[in-house]
């Protein structure tokens with residue numbers, strides 16, 4: 106299906122955060138350019154309309170799934186892009202700020218630059234792809250929520266690095282990070298998978314009750330509440346389940362969160378020679 | 389500003405006005421006789437077909453203090469769901485549902501027509517914080533009750549039976565922290581908790597480190613309260629609160645002070661009685677102790693109660709009963725925080741969610757209402773939700789509807805756990821509160837129990853805290869139209885606080901600040917000096933602050949209203 110494209114070009118360099126949660130195919134679909142230009146956005150604490158901030162060109166489809174929104178330039182000040190988006194495509198030729206793709210249901214979001222924190226927070230479906238780096242809490246819950254209230258479906262692919270606590274509280278879905286990640290990936294997770302091709306700063310899977318984490322790079326140490334279960338020869342990563350050769354240490358935990366240790370995580374044995382002492386527990 | 393409220397149906401139980409059409413005149417923040425008003429200049433409010441009541445008085449609602457702030461910090465998820473936008477020049481912004489921010493507390497109370505609220509548990513050492521927060525709450529008048537049940541200085545005197553000195557010390561501490569009444573939370577439990585004990589400490593169990601039992605603490609403080617003639621009674625959160633089978637402890641607590649009652653006024657206030665009215669031996673066999681408690685209440689006049697009624701949904705339990713919070717944390721895994729306050733008390737916080745489908749929660753919901761309906765005297769049963777422990781205060785309109793309408797109760801009963809509904813006695817109760825009884829229970833009675841002479845009524849000289857609700861008692865039958873009653877109580881047509889209109893049609897129109905009431909009991913100089921000399925070395929040893937810094941100055945409070953109290957001390 107051919108997507109109808111609407112292009113938003115930044116009029117000036119944004120200095121304060123801008124709440125553009127209306128920039129989403131479901132809101133745009135079926136509207137004329139004038140109506141779209143009059144949608145309300147907040148620049149800092151001031152109510153503005155979309156055409157004050159963007160030059161808007163092109164056309165939109167009748168339904169969200171026929172609509173593509175392209176943002177030329179992008180800015181780390183643009184927050185809540187694609188909030189609750191349901192179908193269609195958003196493509197950003199630059200950076201986005203916090204909460205991009207939050208609570209997204211379906212559709213595609215592509216970011217050529219970097220993304221801010223809470224990328225795909227609480228998302229339930231769809232695909233998010235970031236070619237730069239992403240901030241903290243990608244695919245996580247909002248502040249203070251219970252385990253399992255994070256990402257519930259869909260995929261997030263980050264080609265660069267990601268920050269701390271990615272996939273916090275996630276219960277389903279896939280996160281693939283091709284670069285390195287910060288501390289505590291998969292904290293409070295109850296399901297789904299997080300695959301990290303680079304290094305992790307530490308404490309992976311804290312309080313996890315389910316799901317799986319794979320780390321191909323180096324991990325400084327494994328939390329003491331994880332048990333080693335096995336050494337496996339290979340495993341799969343990413344939404345396409347690409348097979349990678351190991352060997353991998355398979356750990357189970359976190360016993361502090363659940364005595365059944367439903368969470369599993371795979372750590373490359375070759376990148377982590379300092380974990381060799383664990384092997385003696387397997388005999 | 390002068391205001392004249394005309395043609396309204398007035399409910400003012402203290403002055404025995406039951407739905408009659410009386411005009412209310414307001415001048416300089418007080419109720420005055422109507423002929424003192426210049427009718428040409430006065431603002432006239434036509435309250436035709438509307439109900440006029442005194443401003444509500446909440447006798448127990450945790451709205452300020454270190455534990456409330458800790459609760460806010462612990463629950464960011466409670467805050468981004470609810471917010472109120474600022475309107476420049478009219479109101480400020482705020483967030484939060486079970487632990488609202490200070491401005492929101494004031495606004496939400498005012499919108500419902502409540503104008504006086506008690507913060508019922510503040511550790512004396514941290515009461516400076518409580519006052520800072522109370523100062524920041526707009527519109528309502530405030531009081532706070534410091535905790536004295538595990539205070540080492542005081543326990544020493546009670547243990548030695550030196551009640552006179554204990555009374556002098558208590559008077560000193562009460563004025564030092566600008567408190568209003570004596571609060572006891574599971575007496576002795578916080579002290580025992582310091583030894584890792586105290587879970588389910590009963591009234592006659594020994595308290596480690598002291599030659600005392602909770603019974604002696606309750607009796608000692610009750611005696612001290614009567615010696616000081618404080619306007620409110622001791623405010624007691626019973627031992628074994630939250631444990632199945634605890635109604636016996638509650639009855640024992642009530643009976644422990646029956647011989648200390650001299651006049652025809654209560655000497656003990658049992659707070660959130662719902663949490664202490666359980667029969668059974670486990671959460672699964674939980675039953676109702678409401679009948680026994682009501683029978684005691686109906687035959688004895690020295691006890692008053694408030695409900696602590698469960699409201700289904702989110703709650704944040706916060707109490708100085710630290711061992712209980714530890715138990716709750718294991719019942720409801722998730723967040724928990726506990727803390728210890730030097731030589732005074734302890735505290736804990738656990739977020740909870742009360743569910744209709746849960747047997748225990750449904751039973752709890754029934755027990756609260758059963759007590760309210762079985763106790764005949766509305767002057768001694770105050771409907772509260774122990775905000776935010778059993779539910780948030782913004783649910784009072786629903787609580788009032790449940791009291792006023794059997795139909796409203798049945799609507800909820802249809803959707804709660806079936807086993808609980810069949811075991812409770814609530815479905816058999818057909819008593820329904822009248823508007824007059826609601827005015828007693830939510831306004832007149834709490835004001836009277838607190839000894840606030842200018843609150844809870846509309847007689848001449850009373851503070852001009854007046855609410856107008858959009859209820860026409862001639863055409864509305866609360867029993868049938870409970871939804872309309874709920875809506876009217878959710879958004880008052882007018883709330884007038886201290887002679888100023890603060891709410892109009894359910895929206896805040898003015899941001900003002902209320903007073904903070906505190907007591908100054910008069911203690912003979914020599915007695916006070918000797919007691920202060922005695923505690924000085926202990927204080928230096930036990931506390932992290934000096935006695936001079938412990939005392940909160942009147943200048944530190946935005947609008948202090950110090951009430952001198954004549955005591956029996958000689």
Ligand SMILES: [Zn+2]
Nearest residue numbers: 448508774777
């Ligand atoms: Zn309470």
